[in-house]
Amino acid sequence: MTNRMYISFLRLPLLIRILVMALLVFLTFGISIHLLEPETFPSIFDGIWWAIITASTVGYGDYVPQSLFGRLTTLVLILLGVGFVSSYFGTLAAAAVTKQDALSEGKIPYKGEGHVIIIGWNERSRELIHRLASSKNPQKIILIDETLPSNPVPKFVHFIQGKSHVDETILKSDIEKAEKVLITADRGNDELQADMNSILTLLTIKGLCSQVKCIVEILTAEQVMNAIRAGADEVIQSNKITSVFMINSLHSNGDGLLSDFIQYFQERRLSSYEVSETDIGKTYMAVCQEFLNKGSLLIGIKRGKETFLNPSHSVQIEKNDQLLIFK
Template identity: 50%
Template sequence: MGHRLYVLFLRLPVMGRILFLAITLIIVFGIMIHLIEPKSFPSIFDGIWWAIITSSTVGYGDFYPATHAGRIVAVALILIGAGVLSAYFVSLAAATVTNQNAYLEGKIAFKGRRHMIIVGWNERSREVINQATHLDEESSIILIDETLSENPYTDKRVHFIKGKPYMDETLLKANIQHAKFALITADQSKNEGEADMYSILTLLAIKGIQQNVYCVIEILKGEQIPNARRAGADEVIQTNKQTSYVMINSLLEKGMSATVLSMLNQLKGGNLTFIPVPSEMIGKTFQSVNSQLLKERKLLIGIKVGEETKLNPPLTLSLNGTEQLLVICD
């Protein structure tokens, strides 16, 4: 029995063992002083109280030994107990610092739910995090990256996980099982083919653990879009094509790039979004629906049917309720 207790004691963490020793010493010396000087320490509780105060070097003076035997016990308690308690508080401080450093270095697992996971640290992910933290003050964001040495954000809502995003160990630390969204950005330090390969590999790893996470993936080469779809991407962003569209529009219409960015910037009032067709507007024409939405300060610019988006469709087009309306609103 004694051996088993000893083994269990050794299995405790260092802080647990020191705390156990400190509590044991306080109880033992409290009982001893009560037995040696029952007049000065009428109860065991008074003895334990004195042992706590003495070992912590506070020394209130409400209880004190009057005999030589009692004072010898007090000296022993000061020499032994104070050392044990000091070791405990030093270990506690060291553990706190170690834990804080581990958190900053991305070694601590995330335990929350309904969070957003962003893979890769770059200017695009930085801007996404900046906008997300301003638009949603409650949700947590998990940043996964293997190149950062520590969390680039002081905001407690941004939790950093250091590691390869396509490894199960890293994704489980990010609590992918309970994530709501995942955004996979392309690593532009690699060539386009390698970047897309790693992005799709990360997508496969995420979907392999949690199929229901809504995954948005950034793809650089158009030929890899079918592979991203097969891997389970819910949405594919082809960065190069989008950038080229903005560039050609800027060449044809000067200042168009700033206008497009302004329209998409959520923090500056831009709100380009899809809304369902209101039930009372089913069967009406695009023109009449647009007129009604304008009264609600919503500008209708197109519709989405399945995967196809039609901008500025014919005004006489009748809406049957299966479409999504592309609007700009406050």
């Protein structure tokens, strides 16, 4: 039984072991000084108080041993107790520094809910993190990346270091309670290889938590369908979007209208809303005017799998339509 208790004690964290031993020392010397000098230390509590104060080198002087054996006991307590107290606080400080380093290096799992997970560190994710953090209602952001040695944005981000297609890494992000996941493409690799890595990460996430919404950046048009098959809720073809902007720039008169449009797009948010009962049967023009009066811009309708941007003004709003709005 004694051996079993000793083994259990050794399995405790070092901080707990030092604290237990220090408390035993205070208790032992507190009782001892009370027995040696009951007049100076009228109660066991007074003895324990004296032991703690003496060992912590505070030494108020409210209780001072008078006998030879009492003072010898004090010397032993100072030599023994100070070591335990110093070790305890030294270990406590070291543990705090170690945990802070582990947090910065991405070794600490995240516990929470309603967070956004961004996979891959690049200029796009940097800009996205900056905009999410500066929004009116910022969400907690989890960044997963295997190339970074430490957290690049410690003020706003909980960093997890590791391969995004490994279960252990994804589970550290508390994936089941996440709101959305954004998988960015690694442009340092060949485009096809980057897409394959993104799809592999998507498969890992959907295998662990099928209900979480995943947005995937795909570089090659050929892999879009594979990303959808893998369970992507939305696919962003960044190369296609870039080429559209380039074509418009080439055909523009150099008046900077495209830059103005991008600035407008950055400052506002595109959202979809279920049509209300009162709007069913109204014309697109009528509903558009209602949103303009509220300071929002209606740009189209999503009906089933089809999206109609700037449809005819006479088109009637139907049940289950989704309104595409800039706010």
